[in-house]
Amino acid sequence: MDDITSILSKYPEGVTENLIPVLQEIQDSTSYLNGEIVQAVAAYLKIPAVKIYSVATFYNEFRFNPGGHYHIQVCQGTGCLLDGSEQIRRELMRLLEIGPGEITRDGWFSLEWVPCLGVCQEAPVISINGKIITNMTPAKVKEVIAQYRKSR
Ligand code: FES
Known part of the structure; x- marks a missing residue:
């Protein structure tokens, strides 16, 4: 406190x-x-x-339950769904070996699916601890996760 x-x-x-x-x-x-x-x-x-x-x-950025050190939110809005957010979710679950609402065993990452993050023109979009990352692709997911893992 x-x-x-x-x-x-x-x-x-x-x-x-x-x-x-x-x-x-x-x-x-x-x-x-x-x-x-x-x-x-x-x-x-x-x-x-x-x-x-x-x-x-x-506001999606606030949460009332403990997440991982990096809390990843994936937009499920219509714009992102149409532009491939399903592939982004699948790639994140594959790489992190967790589903939405879960935290990786090392406590480093947690995942959440959220409604529109407000930048639909740059879909698909994710947010990591409130930092918006746009135009996601499965390859970009891999790069982003590798970068955040390096910061351990
Ligand atoms: S639908 Fe994803 S940012 Fe709006």
């Missing part, structure tokens, strides 16, 4: 406009949000906790 307090102290108290950057910075540090975090943010920014849940569940 010290991490949360230290992140919150970087922002002015009671300024509700900072909600999203605050949640992003906390999630970068803790890898996911939970009830304790939501209560701490609510008290500090003076926003009802229910409003924070509503914002955090609206």
Whole structure:
């Protein structure tokens, strides 16, 4: 909880406009949000906790369960489906040997299928810890995973 307090102290108290950057910075540090975090943010920014849940569940980038060190979201929107996201999902499952909602044994990667990530013109799209990667192909999936594995 010290991490949360230290992140919150970087922002002015009671300024509700900072909600999203605050949640992003906390999630970068803790890898996911939970009830304790939501209560701490609510008290500090003076926003009802229910409003924070509503914002955090609206945006795909926020999550309430622990994922891998790198959390990979694969868009399942219509644009991505039409442009081959099924192949991207299959390649990720093959390389990582996990399915959606699972974490690799080393804790390094987790997978999730999500609705439209908002950049349909560059489909198919994935996101890794909130970083959008566009125009995916199975070969590009292989390269991206190899790069992230190297960062271990
Ligand atoms: S359908 Fe995939 S980004 Fe919109």
